[in-house]
Amino acid sequence: MDRLEEKLKILADAAKYDVSCSSSGSKRKNVGGIGDASSSGICHTYTEDGRCVSLLKILLTNHCIYDCAFCVSRKSNDIQRAAFTVEEVVKLTMNFYRRNYIEGLFLSSGIFKNADYTMERLLKIVKKLRLEERYNGYIHLKTIPGASDEMIREAGLYVDRMSINLEMPTEKGLQLMAPEKDHESVKKPLHFINQEIQSLKQESKLIKHKPSFVPAGQSTQMVIGATPENDFEIMSVADTFYKDYNLKRVYYSGYIPIQNDHSLLPQIGSKPPLVRENRLYQTDWLLRFYGFQLDEILNPTFQHLDLEIDPKLSWALRNPHVFPVDINTADYKMIIRIPGVGRQSALKIIQARKFGRLHEYQVKKMGIAFNRARHFMRCADSPFQLGYTSMEAVRAKIVQKNPAKAAIVNSSQLNLFS
Amino acid sequence: MYYIFDGTYYGWLTCVFEAFERKEFEARPISVNRYIPDMFAVDRTITTSTDKAMRVSKGLAMRLDKKSRMDFYRAFLFEDEAVWQASFYLCIEIFRGNTAILSNYGNDAVLKFSEALHKVSRERHRMKAFVRFQRAADGMFFAVLEPDFNVLPLIITFFRNRYTDQPWIIYDLKRKYGVYWDKIRVTEVQLNEGDSTAMMQSSTVVSLDTQEEYYTNLWQQYFKSTNIKARRNMKLHMRHVPKRYWKYLPEKQFGNIKS
Numbered sequence: 001m002d003r004l005e006e007k008l009k010i011l012a013d014a015a016k017y018d019v020s021c022s023s024s025g026s027k028r029k030n031v032g033g034i035g036d037a038s039s040s041g042i043c044h045t046y047t048e049d050g051r052c053v054s055l056l057k058i059l060l061t062n063h064c065i066y067d068c069a070f071c072v073s074r075k076s077n078d079i080q081r082a083a084f085t086v087e088e089v090v091k092l093t094m095n096f097y098r099r100n101y102i103e104g105l106f107l108s109s110g111i112f113k114n115a116d117y118t119m120e121r122l123l124k125i126v127k128k129l130r131l132e133e134r135y136n137g138y139i140h141l142k143t144i145p146g147a148s149d150e151m152i153r154e155a156g157l158y159v160d161r162m163s164i165n166l167e168m169p170t171e172k173g174l175q176l177m178a179p180e181k182d183h184e185s186v187k188k189p190l191h192f193i194n195q196e197i198q199s200l201k202q203e204s205k206l207i208k209h210k211p212s213f214v215p216a217g218q219s220t221q222m223v224i225g226a227t228p229e230n231d232f233e234i235m236s237v238a239d240t241f242y243k244d245y246n247l248k249r250v251y252y253s254g255y256i257p258i259q260n261d262h263s264l265l266p267q268i269g270s271k272p273p274l275v276r277e278n279r280l281y282q283t284d285w286l287l288r289f290y291g292f293q294l295d296e297i298l299n300p301t302f303q304h305l306d307l308e309i310d311p312k313l314s315w316a317l318r319n320p321h322v323f324p325v326d327i328n329t330a331d332y333k334m335i336i337r338i339p340g341v342g343r344q345s346a347l348k349i350i351q352a353r354k355f356g357r358l359h360e361y362q363v364k365k366m367g368i369a370f371n372r373a374r375h376f377m378r379c380a381d382s383p384f385q386l387g388y389t390s391m392e393a394v395r396a397k398i399v400q401k402n403p404a405k406a407a408i409v410n411s412s413q414l415n416l417f418s
Numbered sequence: 419m420y421y422i423f424d425g426t427y428y429g430w431l432t433c434v435f436e437a438f439e440r441k442e443f444e445a446r447p448i449s450v451n452r453y454i455p456d457m458f459a460v461d462r463t464i465t466t467s468t469d470k471a472m473r474v475s476k477g478l479a480m481r482l483d484k485k486s487r488m489d490f491y492r493a494f495l496f497e498d499e500a501v502w503q504a505s506f507y508l509c510i511e512i513f514r515g516n517t518a519i520l521s522n523y524g525n526d527a528v529l530k531f532s533e534a535l536h537k538v539s540r541e542r543h544r545m546k547a548f549v550r551f552q553r554a555a556d557g558m559f560f561a562v563l564e565p566d567f568n569v570l571p572l573i574i575t576f577f578r579n580r581y582t583d584q585p586w587i588i589y590d591l592k593r594k595y596g597v598y599w600d601k602i603r604v605t606e607v608q609l610n611e612g613d614s615t616a617m618m619q620s621s622t623v624v625s626l627d628t629q630e631e632y633y634t635n636l637w638q639q640y641f642k643s644t645n646i647k648a649r650r651n652m653k654l655h656m657r658h659v660p661k662r663y664w665k666y667l668p669e670k671q672f673g674n675i676k677s
Binding site for chain 2: 002004005008009010012013015016017029030032033034035036038042043044045046047048049050051052053056057092095096098099100101134137254256257271272274348349351352353354355356358359362365366
């Protein structure tokens with residue numbers, strides 16, 4: 001095997017646990033060179049685990065001075081180590097990009113020597129791409145905790161997105177797994193970059209050609225299932241981070257066992273919590289796009305998401321008093337709360353009902369999950385229900401109609417984002 | 419009444435014009451290569467006229483926003499009689515003053531139309547993702563595809579804006595035409611039968627850049643290394659990358675992959 005191929009094998013393998021692969025949110029234009037950013041993002045292929053491959057996701061090196069128990073590149077782990085040169089990363093990125101394999105580069109790194117030294121190397125690659133190769137494609141750069149503000153600010157001028165991982169959802173969890181780290185070192189750069197972005201937004205009203213600074217915003221990642229935090233704790237942290245730092249995304253990464261030497265971590269062979277991860281993402285979506293408040297879905301008396309059914313359905317079953325919703329009169333905010341009705345279908349309903357009251361056969365064709373939705377909505381021709389159907393009965397009916405999902409919960413195989 | 423047109427968008431627009439001219443609103447547009455003469459049906463051959471087509475196009479422009487007007491072109495690229503029929507009907511309704519009809523999702527023709535648009539849009543997005551260039555010895559980047567619908571016209575701007583500093587050809591093998599960017603302008607190209615077969619089996623006939631195999635190899639290695647085996651989910655994988663697209667994706671050619 002060629003040496004570069006060997007490095008790619010090691011350093012792609014080490015980077016793959018970072019689940020973020022989004023290439024969206026940037027509008028970078030091609031200014032006399034090669035490449036641009038597609039604001040909707042493009043997934044160029046999908047791996048056999050069903051995850052999107054949008055960016056060339058690699059570590060600069062997997063040498064690391066830290067010894068975090070959950071991390072495959074931890075100092076004490078006996079694995080092959082490698083490091084790319086600046087030229088090698090640039091060469092790979094450009095040649096993959098020119099063949100339309102990728103949307104851009106996702107560059108992370110183990111910490112070698114110290115934070116600033118590592119950050120400087122990353123910055124060198126980014127600048128070489130932008131200034132020498134005249135590359136305008138997407139760049140997602142990891143913020144190295146502890147790097148100086150000057151270095152971070154300079155990097156922000158060249159990249160599209162920056163991210164820094166919380167790793168464990170709570171400080172307590174992090175202390176168990178990575179005693180050398182704390183959440184403060186994550187919050188500081190998140191805060192700093194957010195401030196820069198916000199102040200630039202203010203200024204841009206006054207100046208015409210504002211410099212672009214992290215145009216696709218910031219994101220973070222939490223590992224799920226390595227430490228004992230419950231769903232309420234996890235989502236509370238996510239909710240706070242969305243609000244405090246204007247994050248574009250919080251990623252939830254089901255822990256995949258990588259070692260047996262740590263007694264508190266799930267052992268190799270135990271299945272990653274994929275269904276739970278999916279339910280967390282669904283909750284995240286409800287908070288960001290469906291107008292839900294966190295305490296409607298999770299609260300001190302309801303701390304665990306139902307694995308068998310999705311969180312919107314779960315909320316609906318707990319709130320029978322707001323249903324059924326009449327789709328011919330209800331407003332958009334209420335229609336998207338019907339289980340099985342998405343935002344696109346809701347918009348179609350709103351537009352179509354201007355032409356006359358909508359009947360069941362029409363709504364069925366608008367792309368809704370009718371089996372779920374039927375229990376919670378009323379159309380022009382819905383039969384008037386005499387008596388009262390208990391929510392337990394509704395739940396049983398839905399779960400029974402969809403035995404495949406129940407099987408999935410047990411086998412822990414699932415379709416993400418379905 | 420069948421309206422037989424030449425299969426071009428201008429031909430289809432001419433059908434709309436003729437329908438008004440002759441008050442034949444029940445006509446069914448069908449392309450000449452799909453039409454199977456039916457002894458019970460009456461048909462009329464429509465001769466494509468740029469003037470008539472432009473008048474219909476301008477008429478739509480006066481009644482619709484730019485996006486909706488373009489939607490008729492996009493739906494046309496779906497290349498299906500039933501969709502052509504639905505958009506023909508919608509077009510006529512719009513000219514009769516029913517300009518809001520496109521948002522009436524309770525109407526079957528509107529649903530058919532919007533479903534077609536959805537599918538065309540998905541295919542267009544897929545082609546942005548799945549085009550894989552190979553570099554020839556002379557520096558030309560070329561790619562072959564066989565999209566479900568005729569979406570090549572919809573992705574030209576995307577590739578021109580992105581790959582401005584390299585010459586490229588994207589060729590639709592199914593519809594036997596391609597587009598060529600020479601770093602200044604885009605032109606339509608048609609290859610003869612022999613050449614297009616050669617492109618498909620590129621490595622054997624077109625002389626590739628000496629580095630091409632090296633990067634294909636690296637890409638295959640990357641594709642393998644970035645996969646998480648513990649999360650294997652082939653059903654999801656297949657849904658995102660259906661088998662019919664594998665032929666032109668180097669990461670799905672496992673013949674020469676090394677472990």
